[in-house]
Amino acid sequence: MSTLMTAKPRLSMRQIIAMNVGFFGIQFSFGLQQANMSPIYRYLGADEGSLPLLWLAGPITGLLVQPVIGAMSDRTVSRWGRRTPYFLIGALLCSLGLLAMPFSPTLWFAAGVLWILDAANNVTMEPYRAYVSDRLSEAQLAKGFLTQSAFTGLAQTLAYLTPSLLVAFGMNKDAVGSSHIPQVTMVAFVLGAVFSLSTVWYSVVKVPELPLSPAELQALRARPAGVRATLADIVTAFREMPATMRRLWWMKLFQWYGMMCYWIYIVPALAKTMFDTADPSSAGFRDAGLLNGQIGGFYNAVAFVAAFAMMPFTQRWGAKRVHALCLVAAGIGMWCIPAIRDKWLLFLPMLGIGLAWASIMGNPYVLLAGSIPPERAGVYMGIFNMFIVVPMLIQMVTLPLYYHSLLGGQPDNVIRLAGVLLVVAAVAVLFVKVAPAPAAAQAASPLAGPSRS
DSSP states (O other): OOOHHHHOOOOOHHHHHHHHHHHHHHHHHHHHHHHHHHHHHHHTTOOGGGHHHHTTHHHHHHHHHHHHHHHHHHTOOOTTOSSHHHHHHHHHHHHHHHHHGGGOOSHHHHHHHHHHHHHHHHHHHHHHHHHHHHHSOGGGHHHHHHHHHHHHHHHHHHHHHHHHHHHHTTOOTTOBOTTSOBHHHHHHHHHHHHHHHHHHHHHHHHSOOOOOOHHHHHHHHHSOOSHHHHHHHHHHHHHTOOHHHHHHHHHHHHHHHHHHHHHHHHHHHHHHHHHOOOOTTSHHHHHHHHHHHHHHHHHHHHHHHHHHHHHHHHHHHOHHHHHHHHHHHHHHHHHHGGGOOSGGGGHHHHHHHHHHHHHHTTHHHHHHHTTSOGGGHHHHHHHHHHHHHHHHHHHHHHHHHHTTTTTTTOHHHHHHHHHHHHHHHHHHHTTOOOOOOOHHHHHSOTTSOOOOO
16 A cells, blocks of 8 residues: 555655645744733733733643544545645634734733634644644654744744834824734734735645545545544554653753743833833833834744744754754853843844754754654644643643742743743753654554554
8 A cells, every 4th residue: 555655756845845834824823812911911900920821722622622623633634635624624714813903902801812813723733733744754754844943943033023013004003902912913904814825725735735645545534533533543552652651741841931920921021121110001012012022023033034943953863853952042041031121132032042042943843753653643742842831721721820939020030030931941852762763663654653673
């Protein structure tokens, strides 16, 4: 029986770029959330110490949705393919969420829309990652996932910078809507809604999924269907999880706990250290939001360039060494941020954060893709993303418990904590032993299930 591994045609760099354009729309949405959700919550009256709890939508929806959607996409048969229906439906729902978010009249409404928005993003995300793994040969995986990382950097650069660009084009930075949300934020979210669906559609048309052979279709249709079978696939995948994937958990725990600390508290930290304010209704707080957009745009621009530049280094030195080095650079940069009082000096630590962000969105998936059986790419990509959302969930639940007692109620101390955690993550990734792909990945049909020796 033929396998996807032997049948995959080699794609040109132009095709690899085209298949990842859809990731631009997905990550533009995430960039808008990272840059704007804490300010939006503060505009709507949220307490600073409770901000992590209001971000719970992402981790919880990811925890529930990603492995289920991944497993379902592994066994889906449609005229569009296995993965495509999920990221098209997810992109449409994401667009609707982005349109609603900046017009939230109350705090509870914004929190509810974030649940819908994150669920839609999660429906799109894991099938899209599995689609890249399905479409590319092992020799091209690093190039594919680092190109995906580059589009993450480009999308989030524009997502962070859009409010500042709108101000540069003549919009009033102090003009607000009825809920005190700046009008430049509203326009940015509307643009995100357009990008979300249009870019995914472009990738689907330009680089469609590979058609399954009659034997593969027969094997797929012979597998048990329904909710119970899907949940059984997830349980089996957990039980048979490759050792490399298990070891990656510890790196992901510290990495994503630290990144969430940074994203949630960078605007309050900048408001305190650069503008000497904690009042969300003040001009200084709005200026901190714009400044975060500028430095966030810069580190994502660095990530865009670094993702391409990193390819030969990853292939020569290995993904885990490159990833560890990038995490250390980001950790040092985050530790330095609270001590900086000059706006322009803030761009220096963003170099390290940009390197780390490019690596975060690419190198762990390079390590993962070589260790999982291709017939379970969807479910394992979903489970691997649980390694992102579980640390986020832990951060959001635990940080409010010690924000005042251990961190003095100071947002700049949270940024320092983030730096320490990224250095710990760098140490953890060095202990990951990269194993070759299991025999089932090399000898069995991608739809036939794991082999038993």
